[in-house]
Amino acid sequence: MLVVSDGSGTTEAIASRLTVEGVPYDRVNLPDVGRPVITAGFLADTVGGVERAKYQAVVLPNDNPFTDPAELTALADYERHFGIRQVDSYLYPSVNVGLNPPFYAGQLDGITAAANATGTAAAGPFRYLRGPVPFEDNDKTVAESYGFPAQPLTGAPFIPLVTGPPPGGGASGVLIGQYDGDGRSQLVITFSYNSAQQQFGLLAHGIVTWMTRGVHLGHDRQYFSVNVDDVFLPDARWSVTGNCTPGEDCTGGQTTPDIRMKPVDVIEAYTWQQNHNFTFDFMFNGFGSVEAAQQSLLGIDLLTTVLVTFRGNFRWTNHTYAHEFLGCVQDLTVRPWRCTTDPATGAVVWVPQSTIQQQISDNLAFASAHGLPVDRTELVTGEHSGMRILPQQPDDNPNLAPAVAATGVKWLGSDHSRDPGQRAIGPALTVSRYPMNVYFNVARVAEEVDEYNWIYTSRANGGSGICEDNPATTTCITPLSANGYATYIVPLETRIALSHILGNDPRPHYVHQSNLTEGQILYPLLNSMLSGYRNLFAANAPIVCERLSANGETLRRQAAWAAAVQAGTVGGYVRDGVVTITAPAGLDVPVTVPNGTRVGTPTGAAFGNPYGGERSAWWHGDGTPLTLAIPA
Structure with a gap:
């Protein structure tokens, strides 16, 4: 993953979630002097005569955070060419992302949004949720969340994924949705949040699932003992x-x-x-x-x-x-x-x-x-x-x-x-x-x-x-x-x-x-x-x-995996519908894939265990690559 951050709480919340689940990512901090410039060469290269996209997905503060238009152009071309998804972590609705101007702008404290409200629950990224997504309102004297619910443009290639009303009720508008215009796919988020808020905690894994199409290194469970x-x-x-x-x-x-x-x-x-x-x-x-x-x-x-x-x-x-x-x-x-x-x-x-x-x-x-x-x-x-x-x-x-x-x-x-x-x-x-x-x-x-x-x-x-x-x-x-x-x-x-x-x-x-x-x-x-x-x-x-x-073993695995990612001793890629993962012998590698994924070939054994509408497991590396055939 590539996280392009301006230091805002929303972008940092998504980066934090990637860390929590063990999803590797690189970071570019926009305010840093001497930061890498987003160019075609930064985003992709060629290995053995085959083009390689270096990043599976990109997280941005909004749909265009760059002062140099060339960086957005390079990124958009890269996303179109390789089919890479982009998350716009918080933006004001506009025609640029397939939305009308918001019909409400203000606090969203205490509302109950709805995930999978369009009937896509079985296949949508938030299929692990029942539907209701309550927004926190812990202190009546403090504004805890802010947003801009809006309606999709008529005829726009837009899929609402999470919708919600203004406080006090009324028509619901898009809070999270998928925009497939301009030959790219963007996850559009129209409300603010931070990593500690319950509404983000409920939706965070679905954001990871959406950006990766459910194929990623990392492992997520809801533990309570x-x-x-x-x-x-x-x-x-x-x-x-x-x-x-x-x-x-x-x-x-x-x-x-x-x-x-x-x-x-x-x-x-x-x-x-x-x-x-x-x-x-x-x-x-x-x-x-x-x-x-x-x-x-x-x-x-x-x-x-x-x-x-x-x-x-x-x-x-x-x-x-x-x-x-x-x-x-x-x-x-x-x-x-x-x-x-x-x-x-x-x-x-x-x-x-x-x-x-x-x-x-x-x-x-x-x-x-x-x-x-x-x-x-x-x-x-x-x-x-x-x-x-x-x-x-x-x-x-x-x-x-x-x-x-x-x-x-x-x-x-x-x-x-x-x-x-x-x-x-x-x-x-x-x-x-x-x-x-x-x-x-x-x-x-x-x-x-x-x-x-x-x-x-x-x-x-x-x-x-x-x-x-x-x-x-x-x-x-x-x-x-x-x-x-x-x-x-x-x-x-x-x-x-x-x-x-x-x-x-x-x-x-x-x-x-x-x-x-x-x-x-x-x-x-x-x-x-x-x-x-x-x-x-x-x-x-x-x-x-x-x-x-078992609690202790999971903590041990998480720590060992984080250290291996930091050391750069693990790798993985997807090519022609096959996932290949390499890791040192003895390392437990967290892997999440869609339902229907098989070990080795399309007729191999089912990988991992079912959870949240996906399959996932800690794979114990033996020094040889793991290959997984993902469903078309």
Whole structure:
């Protein structure tokens, strides 16, 4: 791909999407002094006596961003000669692109556009969508999107692909359409957007599909997994009177009853999964079961009994036996805690390797004794401890890497808020997890709202003032009312989770077992998120819900592919209906092709897996080229 950018948000959004999906592209920045000039020689050459188009598609800021007319002429000639498609990332409708002047110009916040509105859903680029495309309106005081819906010129070779009305209703006009005039094919976009907006996230893959005709390097899925931490253990409960958590940060002697799932909650989780075609990942701590049995008059923990009975319906991941802190030895005589140091040397005192290994292996032994189908290569330590935690512990516990090596761990869960990138710890790779703002220490709506208000409101409004002290990362809000969970927290967390899903991001989200009991406050959020997704996406693009190791493997593949593209060690071309891809042996290559594509010849095996009306897969290179026969 060739991206010709003027730095505008719309062009950069498309470039960002190409990066997200792993689609290689070159960039020409129009404002740069000394940039390449768009000429016939820049765009094409000859290899072995055969003409070669260097770029499969071109992205422009608009239909003519050049100050030198010769550049547009060279580009237009190139597109006509090779059948190359052009995306006009944002423009004012005109006869030059087959449109009448707009019948409306202004904000589009809050409208619902329609993809595939002309009945081309089965073959159109947005066939992974059901049709509705809601435009965000997150702040009534801010203009978030702007556009120029217009009607095609009578008789113009124009196909509307996405249409929408002005705010308040009325006739719909073209927001995205295909113009086939002048012997070229342009995707015309008449509204502004940025990479973070939901409407662009919904339409972005379709833009990539259109420009490439569905044949490209790159891979796109909608990932969403939920890790439920601390299963079998109790969690401490927030004190609404002390604005603290006993055992964590209370200093006034406050006490609250712990929160632990009940047997009926397991049945509810199983039933919810069945009704929503979804699977939880249970991050478990076996000590919680042993402790509960010891405290029971009959010596039996009924929660364990029911969890074991339903064990085949959940995925299980080692969360260490007793959820011990596995980083430095904590000095809890001060708040916040600090790392204990050797009084003689001043060196940090670390939890030993033997303790870490014991926590891992004891939990695996518990799993084996109870028939839990655990993946022994996965581990999430309690509080993600052992890994660096700023500011108190800026380095990993040096004993963590040898401990995970000794116990066969390959995938190590980390907290995305403090350790977002994938990195190696010994033989293991981290898998960063998104924390959801449904807190570990709450089981009821009132508790969640009270703690949320404490964190996100000013001192004058009865809050902690954390938002005032950290304006770069936290925004103060008006205190939420009793129904603030349903009216504010759930919609906000739904929007955040959906942004991750729309970003081809396999990182899981995590919550706690406390959120599945008593008020079961997790379910309204998940119901909102899943129903919202399924109302927008067609059945051919289901949520991909995978376990931690699969999440980690996808992150590894994405990073390795990005590095290979940067290094220029991969290549591909299309000639006479055959795709040829070359890559180093051992590299996983993301490939997307139309339905009907076959490996090798038109009678070969179908390539890849169906998703979103296309076929795609990570092809594992063996040093020989991959050839694919695409349908005519």
